[in-house]
Amino acid sequence: MRILGGKWTGSLLWHINEGPVRFNDLARMVGGASKKMITERLRFLETKGLISRHVRETSPVVVEYAITPLGETAIRVLDELREWSESLPEGVVDQ
Numbered sequence: 522m523r524i525l526g527g528k529w530t531g532s533l534l535w536h537i538n539e540g541p542v543r544f545n546d547l548a549r550m551v552g553g554a555s556k557k558m559i560t561e562r563l564r565f566l567e568t569k570g571l572i573s574r575h576v577r578e579t580s581p582v583v584v585e586y587a588i589t590p591l592g593e594t595a596i597r598v599l600d601e602l603r604e605w606s607e608s609l610p611e612g613v614v615d616q
Contacts, residue, residue, distance in 0.1 A: 529554045538596045541585040
């Protein structure tokens with residue numbers, strides 16, 4: 522829970538799981554989170570080995586994030602949590 526329970530962590534992992542994602546695209550996908558917060562969460566996930574960061578030496582420089590094999594195991598947990606939440610009776614979760 523210390524790793525996956527942080528704010529925006531699950532959402533970032535979920536989007537990165539779809540394939541390598543550029544930082545700015547990721548920031549658009551995770552509306553509501555500041556770029557500073559996204560950067561902090563991405564650095565945390567990278568230090569834990571759940572994602573990898575790739576810098577492409579293009580003009581301008583492109584930074585992409587991808588899921589690692591360890592990150593894929595976290596996705597399975599998040600997917601089970603999604604399935605569980607979708608199975609709850611109507612009205613249990615505020616929408």
